[in-house]
Amino acid sequence: MTSARSALSQRAYFYIEQGYSVVPIAPGTKRPGVWTKEHGWRGSQGWVRYNDRLPSLIEQQHWETWPDAGIGLVCGKLSGVVAIDRDYDAPGTDALEKIIPYSPVKKRGAKGYTAFFRYRNENSRSFNSNGMRVLDLLSDGRQTLMPDTVHPDGMTYRYLTEDCLEEMKAEDLPYLPENFAEQVIAVLAPYQTDDDRKFQRTTHKPHTDTAGSIATDITYSTAYFHDLNRAALAQLHAWVPKLIAMAREERDGYRTIATWRNCERANVGIHESGIFDFGGNYGMTPIDLVMAEHGLPFGRAAEQLRALVDMDEPEPIIFTNQRAPRIQAAQLVDEKGVTAVEKPAGLLRNTITRMHEPSAVIGTVEPLATLQTPIGRTTSQIPSFVDTAPGLLGVITNYIRATAHKAQPEMALAAAIAICATVMQRRFRSQYGNYTPLFFVLVARSTEGKEHPLACVDRVLQAANLSNLIAGSGYTSPGAVHSELMRKPSHVVIIDEFGKWLKFATARGNSYAEGALDKLVEVYGRNDGVLRPPAYSTMTIGKGSLPVGDRSVHNPAITLIAATTPNTFYGGLSDTFVQDGFLGRCTVVDIDAPRQRTRMVDKTPPTDAIVKWCIETNSEVEKFGNLAGATSADTPPVMIPFMFEEECQLLLVPFEDELNRLKDQHEADGLDVLLGRTYEKALRLSMIVAKCTRPEENIVRAVDLQYAIDYMLHYDLQLLESVSRKRARNDxxxxxxxxxxxxxxxxxxxxxxxxxxxxxxxxxxxxxxxxxxxxxxxxxxxxxxxxxxxxxxxxxxxxxxxxxxxxxxxxx
The missing domain is CATH 1.10.10 (Arc Repressor Mutant, subunit A)
Structure with a gap:
């Protein structure tokens, strides 16, 4: 984890915005800490100052640079909350449960849970039973670790409830009974020793920490849990169907319901790249998920997971209940002398089996080992369909990756698809009336390599002498879209600053740019028809003017590929724009990854195999008729049949049923429109996949369609989740x-x-x-x-x- 992705950097602002005071927690500990480059993490003696004031903006920004910082909520008067921290593993805990009031906000720890209540002058108290801690009342002078922070045993704190503390104010929480401490004393009395009773009479003063260094290095036991979680992510099919009852397959992973938070929507994504509870807005490890699903303590959950996951370990690991595994350092050394702490993640990753056999006509795909992976992203965090792009798609994708200054493999694949879509569009038609034009929007941070895939689209088409298929860098009005189609009825438009153009097009009073978006929506649906201009009065048109009827465009085809930054893109998305339909026709490739170093590479031209495919595919129409007549806008082009085999229906029926279910689920939020074109986009992409794999056939097989379904579902569901969280709420x-x-x-x-x-x-x-x-x-x-x-x-x-x-x- 990097500092930019620490729990504190991601969530502290939201707590402070609600009036809660927070402090940074040293990674892998429960201690408030201070970090410097010189000394690393050290204990914080002065964290208690945040009992009296909120962190300043300068302090927040400084803390966000501290690596892997957890987040601790300061309880008491200033934050307006108290917390009941309850542990399960001691006598009397069942009786305690009956007197702890309901709270809408709870988080889970390694051995119990923490419930939050509104502050009412409570003092911090701790209660033991038979020498074991069973309950803490956390108020002034105490802090508690919040979700996304990692427990010393390796588990991640998470919410048990649908409501999250950072989304509500303290005044919305219920109070504890005024005599709550007395009730606890009465319930625990039969289970306590004299020392227990003496201890609980003490009112605990604000705790101060020492300023000494904090050991945050990974321990052998924690390393084991890290390896177990990593192996489980690489082997989802081995354990998710057996341990997660409501999980269903989607894209390259699964989706399930956070039943532990009383949720009804499938809002937990389970993928090789990680597990995320979108309702609770926090990440989870596989062990965390098993704990939540079955209500198990940490050790038992790890045992259940370990029984189903293959790991590289010479000796069996023996667990003790709720404790770290009994394991010796020597046990972690394999036959090559690599310890679990040193072992690279790649040793645990399963080999990916390709869906398609490489075609001799296309050429050999460059070995993936020679291609760069983005810094901060492991191979398992990149969707599997990127490294398994079939045939010519894989060749173009790897060419773009190999010539990139910064690695953006998902964007390279999108650009490869855009190239092939442009070459095929307006020429190949399925028996269902499908063509290949697609709209792509690449979203990434500024200067992080999104310009290179766009440049490669231009470069490949130029190398194949297909510059006639390249249009300008955007449209200023609906008339501009129509005029460009009159000149080039089939073309690709490459827009570098798409976010700014989008804001311009959606701004009030800018009817021309807004009309250009509407025209693109219309063109997208007219691939199998005729695009006609609006009817205007002809009374003032001169005799030599071109009649309106002569400006029709038969089978218009536009592929769009654009790039923008997250802030610019999502900042321009209003509810109205989402409903307009343009966004649902786009495939948005949104990359959230750390910044990378620049790599110096040669700008080599496209390979012969790429150029040959483009030329031969574009000229294939000559076999069927007059090529010259097919390039005119006012003449229907000669169509080349492209057939879906019957087996594709076995995939299309459940695919459409699932889309309909998802659209019903998101209709109330107005986001069902984002899935309205997923079915059609998958059909278009499957034609491209088939042509790239078996150029001589012009037949879509089930394997081609499955790849296209996986691709489109991945990005359309990702867009739905992103829009629901990030879109501008200005209407x-x-x-x-x-x-x-x-x-x-x-x-x-x-x-x-x-x-x-x-x-x-x-x-x-x-x-x-x-x-x-x-x-x-x-x-x-x-x-x-x-x-x-x-x-x-x-x-x-x-x-x-x-x-x-x-x-x-x-x-x-």
């Missing part, structure tokens, strides 16, 4: 309309925590915040606006089983 009218819809439907919402209040037609604040997928500040502004407009009413729900704010409609 107030649309947002208020959505909020009103949720309030109207409150009685039909299924949520056990808010059953009574929902049944009366009130929508709790925390539920509304979660449904709207907004952070607190913009949500509160939206609420104020809706109240001022006389649309909703805010009240308290104390008498209805919920202590926080609730919303109802003024005129239901």
């Amino acid at each position: 107030t009218d649309v947002q208020i309309k959505k909020l009103v819809g949720y309030i109207k439907n409150a009685k039909n919402l299924k949520d056990k925590k808010f059953l009574k209040i929902l049944a009366k037609g009130y929508l709790p604040h925390t539920k509304a915040l979660n449904l709207m997928s907004m952070t607190s500040k913009p949500f509160e502004e939206l609420i104020r606006t809706a109240i001022e407009m006389g649309i909703i009413v805010m009240s308290r729900g104390d008498a209805d089983g919920y202590a926080g704010k609730v919303y109802s409609l003024v005129d239901p």
Whole structure:
């Protein structure tokens, strides 16, 4: 993990935004720490100052540079919260469970859980049973580790509830009973010794740490758990179907439901690159997932996982309950003398089996070992279809990767597909009326190599003498789109600053650029038809002017490939734009990876195999008719039949059923449109895959279609998740309309925590915040606006089983 991806750098801002005080935690420990280049991690003597004030912006920015920093929540008066930290493994814990009140926010630790409550002058207390800690009341002077922070045993803290603390304010939490400490004492009394009773009478003062160095080096036991998690990610099919009951296959992994947080949506992604709970907004390890799914302690979960996963270890590992495995350092040394700590991740990764046999006509794909992998991303974090791109697609992809200053393999594959789509479009037609044009948007940080794949599209087409297929760098109006199609009825448009063009096109008052987007949407659906210009008055047209009817374009074909940065791209996405349909027609390749060093490479020309395929595929139409007549916009081109074999239907039916299910699931959020073209895009891509693999056949086989389905599902579901989290929320009218819809439907919402209040037609604040997928500040502004407009009413729900704010409609 790098500093840029530490738990603290990713989540601290959201806690502080809600008024919670946080401190950095030294990695692999529970101790607040300070990091310097000179001394590394050392204990923090002064962390208690954050009992009295929030970290400043300068401190936050400084902390974000500290490597692998965890995040600790400072409990007590300033944050407005207290926490009940409960451990399971001691007498009396079952009785304790009966007196601990309900909390909407809980996180899980290695041996129990932590529940959060609103502060009411409680003092920090600790309670033992038979010499073992069973409960801590964390208030002033105490801190607790928050989700995404790694426990010393190797597990990752995570939320057990659907609600997350950083998404709600302390005032929305319930209070503990005023006599809670007395209730705990009474419940534990039968199980306690005299020393236990003496200990719990002590009110604990704010804890200070020493300034000595903190050992954060990986231990042998932790190294073992790291290797187990890494092996499990590489062998998902060996354990996920057996241990995760509700998991279903998707793309190159699985998706399941976070039942441990009372969720109903499949919002946990399980892939080789990692496991992420999108509802809770945190990552998980395989051991974490098994713990959550079965309610097991850390050691038992690791045992269950280990029984199903193959690992490189000379001796069996013997676990003890809830403890690290008993393992000696010598056991971790294999026959080559490589220890588990030193062993590279590649030794645990399974060999990928290619779906397609290489074609002798296409040429040999360059060995992947000679190609660079992005810094900060392992091979397992790159979708498997990148390294298994079949035939000519693999050849072009590897050419782009080999000539890149910075490694972007997913973008290289997208550019390869765009090249092949451009060469084939307007010439090859399936029996279902499918063609090959596709729209790609490459999203990555500035200066991180996204320009190179775009340049290679131009370079390959130029090398094949197909510059007539390259259009300008964008369109300024719908008329510009139509005019370019009149000149080049089949072309590729390469847009470098797509995000800026997108903002320009979606800005209010810019009807010309907005019309260009609408025209692209129209062209996308007219591949198998005729694009006609709008009808205008001809009264003022001179005799020599071209009649409108002569400006029709038969079978227009545009492939688009564009690049932008995440902030620019997602900052320009409003709800209205998502609904317009253009985005759903795009395949968005969004790369979230650390910055890379520049690699000095030779700018070699495309290989002979690439150039030959482009030329032969483009000229194939000569076998069927007059090539000259096929290049004119006002004449239908000669079509080359491209057939889907019957076995493809066995894939298409369940594929469409799954898409329909996902669209129904996301219809309420207005995101179903992002999956509206996935089916069609997969059909188009499968034609490209088939032509790149077996150029002489013009037949789509089931293996071609499966590759295309995996590819399109991966990126369209990734886009859906990204848009739901990152899109701009600047259309107030649309947002208020959505909020009103949720309030109207409150009685039909299924949520056990808010059953009574929902049944009366009130929508709790925390539920509304979660449904709207907004952070607190913009949500509160939206609420104020809706109240001022006389649309909703805010009240308290104390008498209805919920202590926080609730919303109802003024005129239901």
